[in-house]
Amino acid sequence: LPLPSRAETPVRVLTIAGTDSGGGAGIQADSRTMAMCGVHACVAVAAVTVQNSVGVSGFHEIPPEIVAAQVRTVVDDIGVSAAKTGMLASTEIIEAVAEVCIEVGIGGDRPVPLVVDPVCASMHGDPLLHADAIEAVRSVLIPQATVVTPNLDEVRLITGIEVIDDASARRAAEALHALGAQWAIVKGGHLRTSELSTDLLFDGDRFLEFTSPRIPTGNDHGGGDTLAAAIASALAHGRPVPEAVEFAKEWVTKCLEWAYDLGSGHGPVSPLW
Ligand code: PLP
Numbered sequence: 001l002p003l004p005s006r007a008e009t010p011v012r013v014l015t016i017a018g019t020d021s022g023g024g025a026g027i028q029a030d031s032r033t034m035a036m037c038g039v040h041a042c043v044a045v046a047a048v049t050v051q052n053s054v055g056v057s058g059f060h061e062i063p064p065e066i067v068a069a070q071v072r073t074v075v076d077d078i079g080v081s082a083a084k085t086g087m088l089a090s091t092e093i094i095e096a097v098a099e100v101c102i103e104v105g106i107g108g109d110r111p112v113p114l115v116v117d118p119v120c121a122s123m124h125g126d127p128l129l130h131a132d133a134i135e136a137v138r139s140v141l142i143p144q145a146t147v148v149t150p151n152l153d154e155v156r157l158i159t160g161i162e163v164i165d166d167a168s169a170r171r172a173a174e175a176l177h178a179l180g181a182q183w184a185i186v187k188g189g190h191l192r193t194s195e196l197s198t199d200l201l202f203d204g205d206r207f208l209e210f211t212s213p214r215i216p217t218g219n220d221h222g223g224g225d226t227l228a229a230a231i232a233s234a235l236a237h238g239r240p241v242p243e244a245v246e247f248a249k250e251w252v253t254k255c256l257e258w259a260y261d262l263g264s265g266h267g268p269v270s271p272l273w
Pocket residue numbers: 017018019020025026027049051056086087119121122123124128220221222223224225
């Protein structure tokens with residue numbers, strides 16, 4: 001992707017998500033990824049997590065009106081070319097985010113594309129979304145998505161489909177599209193049945209597959225955030241969705257090769273070089 005010259009204002013992307021005190025996932029992963037992809041990251045904090053490389057031990061939700069106000073103030077003054085949601089924690093925050101996105105022109109059939117990463121839990125199984133908020137993910141958040149990027153656990157929670165092979169992945173992508181996402185990605189990274197990691201992309205018409213080698217590493221914290229942030233960055237640079245996904249898939253594969261150790265648990269996927 002083209003890097004701006006020093007004097008030029010770069011394109012801007014907004015991430016609406018949770019923080020990670022360990023700096024591995026969430027808003028920290030988003031901001032690093034976006035910077036590496038040549039875009040300026042604006043951040044609307046939806047929740048503060050208490051987190052290290054071993055897990056999430058708690059979180060504090062930001063009042064929904066403050067989350068929405070962060071979005072509004074950024075768009076009013078700075079302007080963004082793409083946006084991304086990550087951890088939104090509750091039904092109330094999801095509703096406030098959907099409402100403000102509609103108001104300011106983000107997502108749906110509006111001018112600014114929105115990548116929805118429907119974050120439900122950490123890789124350790126620590127909840128990042130209240131169980132009763134999954135219905136709001138389905139009915140309020142996903143309809144705003146230009147692209148929705150669930151992992152296989154999230155696919156099961158949202159659609160009820162257990163992805164075990166290509167046929168079930170296609171059914172899941174169709175179900176996500178039927179919920180109102182323009183494009184749905186079913187990420188195969190957690191399907192450990194082959195040496196390859198294949199992501200399936202569907203727009204209601206055609207299926208596209210993106211395959212990369214599976215990179216064996218324990219430093220895989222925040223991989224989903226990094227992928228979604230790279231997609232949003234490429235969209236902000238004006239790339240169409242299939243190209244943005246192709247770029248992001250290559251990006252995450254490279255990041256997994258370069259991921260470093262941190263703490264006693266899982267190091268971050270998002271880049272630092
Ligand atoms: N913490 C926050 C704030 C996140 O947004 C995410 C993922 O989206 C995670 C933690 C979980 O990352 P992982 O699934 O790699 O543990």
